[in-house]
Amino acid sequence: GESVGLHLPTLSVQEGDNSIINCAYSNSASDYFIWYKQESGKGPQFIIDIRSNMDKRQGQRVTVLLNKTVKHLSLQIAATQPGDSAVYFCAENRGAGGSYIPTFGRGTSLIVHP
Amino acid sequence: GAGVSQSPSNKVTEKGKDVELRCDPISGHTALYWYRQRLGQGLEFLIYFQGNSAPDKSGLPSDRFSAERTGESVSTLTIQRTQQEDSAVYLCASSLVGLEQFFGPGTRLTVL
Numbered sequence: 001g002e003s004v005g006l007h008l009p010t011l012s013v014q015e016g017d018n019s020i021i022n023c024a025y026s027n028s029a030s031d032y033f034i035w036y037k038q039e040s041g042k043g044p045q046f047i048i049d050i051r052s053n054m055d056k057r058q059g060q061r062v063t064v065l066l067n068k069t070v071k072h073l074s075l076q077i078a079a080t081q082p083g084d085s086a087v088y089f090c091a092e093n094r095g096a097g098g099s100y101i102p103t104f105g106r107g108t109s110l111i112v113h114p
Numbered sequence: 115g116a117g118v119s120q121s122p123s124n125k126v127t128e129k130g131k132d133v134e135l136r137c138d139p140i141s142g143h144t145a146l147y148w149y150r151q152r153l154g155q156g157l158e159f160l161i162y163f164q165g166n167s168a169p170d171k172s173g174l175p176s177d178r179f180s181a182e183r184t185g186e187s188v189s190t191l192t193i194q195r196t197q198q199e200d201s202a203v204y205l206c207a208s209s210l211v212g213l214e215q216f217f218g219p220g221t222r223l224t225v226l
Contacts, residue, residue: 008154034214043118043205043217044157089156093212100145100212101170104157 008087010109019077019112023090023105028071030092034102035064035075039086047075047088077110085112116140118218120206126224127196135191135221139208147215148181148191149205157205163189164211196225 013019025033031052036044050057050064050073057064063076073090087109091102119138127133139146148160159173163183174180178196183189193200203222207215 032212036217041219043207043219044215045217046214049214100209101147101159101162102215103159104149106156 008107008109010111012111012113013080015080015082015112015114017080019075019080019084019110021075021077021088021108021110023073023075023108025071025073025090025092025105026103027092027094028068030094030103032093032100033064033066033073034091034093035062035073036089036091036104037084037086038089038107044089080110080112082112082114085110118206118208118216120204120218120221122221123219124222124224126226128226129198130195132192132194133196133223135193135204135206135223137189137191137206137208137218139187139189139206140216142186143208143210143216144186145209145211145215146183146186146189147207147209148189149207150175151203151205151220153202160191160204193223196223198225201225 034049035047037047038044048059048064050066055066061078065074087107089107090105093100093102121136144165146163149157161181162170178194181191201224203220205220207217209215
């Protein structure tokens with residue numbers, strides 16, 4: 001969902017559940033999308049990416065879905081573990097003359113309860 | 115292998131002072147980005163360097179902010195006459211063009 005003020009959207013799940021984190025992007029010209037995970041006190045880390053010529057890509061325990069019609073991106077985490085607790089950001093990239101400057105979403109805080 | 119490093123990890127300064135933050139990107143990465151992240155917020159793009167091209171400074175919030183990069187190596191972000199609203203974590207990332215970014219651990223700046 002949308003964040004209000006300083007509060008990030010939060011998703012709370014039980015260990016072992018599947019998690020789905022959603023992201024709406026803004027630029028229909030964006031052609032490359034990335035999900036990052038940011039643990040407390042650290043910089044974001046790459047999780048998975050997808051290009052605009054695909055609608056689904058799978059990694060280890062993670063799947064990214066892209067719906068270009070409604071400009072929506074989602075990250076699915078299977079069998080969520082406590083170590084998955086972090087803030088997750090989506091990023092959209094637009095190639096403009098070879099310059100890739102990503103736009104990051106607000107972020108979603110995932111809390112996994114053991 | 116070595117990732118992106120940033121220094122200092124923490125910086126406390128007084129309002130009105132200048133600060134300089136350093137980023138060492140991954141060797142061979144031609145693209146380098148600076149972001150600002152306020153507490154509980156997303157990443158705010160500041161500046162982008164790509165090879166020898168002129169940097170994209172479109173995200174710099176004011177003329178108190180500037181950044182330099184020496185070739186395809188070290189970059190410094192300078193904030194002059196710091197204000198309390200400059201307090202944030204400053205993140206640096208590097209990448210090969212068009213691919214995922216690798217982020218450093220950030221510099222936490224506190225302006226008193």
